[in-house]
Amino acid sequence: MAEASLPDSDLFLVDVTVSDSPVRPKVTVLADGEQGITIDQCATISRRISKKIEEKYGEELSYTIEVSSPGVDYPLTQPKQFTRNIGRNLKLKLQDGTEKTGKLEEVTETGINLTEEIKQKGKKATYEPVQIPFGEIVKANVVISFK
Template structure:
């Protein structure tokens, strides 16, 4: 079983994204026999299935080069859902003019 280095995957992902304007919101690598690599991406105009598929193909090629063709892993490239929190400052600009529900550290909620 190959050990998947998160930093190495981040480098491969940066190469896969190129100058697409997309950025990584989250990257998780499960610690299991068949690791699952989950990449959540976003962009200035969001992203669709075509962009997810293109990044998946590019990242798979990079993973093969880095870890060999026999590397065993599951890869999921996705966009953040509407119910996911905004975690990157770049996500906020796309939502200007929309109502947001804010959950503060003290547990209170504000809508605006």
């Protein structure tokens, strides 16, 4: 239902959740686009989803709906999100429990290419290219820098 409510072909869903509150459930939709997402696009998605909920469950159903883009602290979950962040630094947690930090260089069909920053105590950091399949990534966040 949410996927069909996207007004433009360059938009994609990041996450859809419905709270389990029986009194007034909250529908939260996170959407993004190759060029970002506007407030008007979020409003259009909200109206379209609300109309579909009313058609399916009736107008008397009480709920709240929130449509927004994922914040900068929200983990990257979709390949398209990785593509939007090429050139930025990422912090990754992998299946084996290790963490990697580095600059996202490229996104392929199967994973990402990262220039990993390797810090050694008392030495200058070195950088090595590394390929990481999407299936090995447990969590990926953009590293915010205020430099």
